[in-house]
Amino acid sequence: MDNRARWLADLDLLQPAPQIDGLVLVKNYDRSGRPPDEVTMMERAQSYGAHAVFFEASQNGRAPVAQAFIFISSGHSEDTAFAELHKRLWSWGGVPLIYRKLPGLIQLFRCAHVT
Secondary structure (H helix, E strand, O other): OOHHHHHHHOOOOOOOOOOOOOEEEOOOOOOOOOOHHHHHHHHHHHHHOOOEEEEOOOOOOOOOOEEEEEEEOOOOOOOHHHHHHHHHHHHHOOOOEEEEEEOOEEEEEEOOOOO
């Protein structure tokens, strides 16, 4: 695996989390002084059980926009509960992508509506 992508494969093993621009862990998230849009997205990520949120860089002084929720699972890749979660996230439309890390596998799901 390319070392540039290794952080995603090892995300649940690394303590503390790697310094990746835009990657914000849900656990122990410190909302002090953070933009309200970011705090709201982090609360939403926590409610969905996400491990982390990947934000794009802020532009023109605006708050960064969430691009992906990252989930870590030890379950099976064919998981009906996760399929239902993906359906809920698709319906919400708040992030365009979901990454799901499983042992030996990283899945990518689209959650954006294409028009």
